[in-house]
Amino acid sequence: MIPLDASAIQDPTLPWHVSVLEEVGSTSDWLKQQASDLPPNTVVFAESQTQGRGRRDNRWIAPRGKDLMLSLLFKPEAPLERWPRITTLAALAICRAIEDELPLQPRIKWPNDVYLSDHKVSGLLAETVSTRTGLMLVLGIGLNVNAREFAPGVVATSLLNELHSPALPELDRNSLAQRLLSMLHSEFQRLDADFSSAVAEVRERSWLLGRQIRALTPQGEVFGRVLDLNEEGHLILEFPNGTSHTLTSADEVRRV
Known part of the structure; x- marks a missing residue:
């Protein structure tokens, strides 16, 4: 297992401040608790989450050191009523990061999941948090990267499984994490001025259209x-x- 490395993930051309925690209850909960003492654009990754969660407090379970579990603290550069668009843009960013790194075709399952071969590979959850400097957004993302097995009844997959290459030991999570943060930054620029073209790209990747x-x-x-x-x-x-x-x-x- 190659551990997550903040210095390998950090891109000096991007505004994110990256850190890696060995274990945490939930990266999103950790950011919300620390929000008033952290700079905007803080990103925290965790090798292990003991209380990871998604929508409706559904648990997000991932093996230690195999996947990407991260949360971002930032203030979207748009009026508050447009902040819900972040979920759409983040899902598109996840797809683009996967497409850039691997020969895979992810699909977006509205409102907050990404699928590969009809199985969930990623989920995200956006929440607002009040800080001393005003309202901010916490965006939590889980991406199954190197997990090989999932609990019975869980309709999920991983990037490694979808490559169908048993001899491949594992994917480089640091490279994928850096690409993901780059795509998130790029997509968030479309929050206000170019959202319609982003929706067109989401439409092309929709897992639900026509169903x-x-x-x-x-x-x-x-x-x-x-x-x-x-x-x-x-x-x-x-x-x-x-x-x-x-x-x-x-x-x-x-x-x-």
């Missing part, structure tokens, strides 16, 4: 076919009765 889905929303369960994405990257659904509806949020989305 029948079941979504659990705050208003209840809905069924429909995904017709398109709107200008904010939300799903446009066609219901069985022929009417359409824009899905702006969901706790759970499944293809049926």
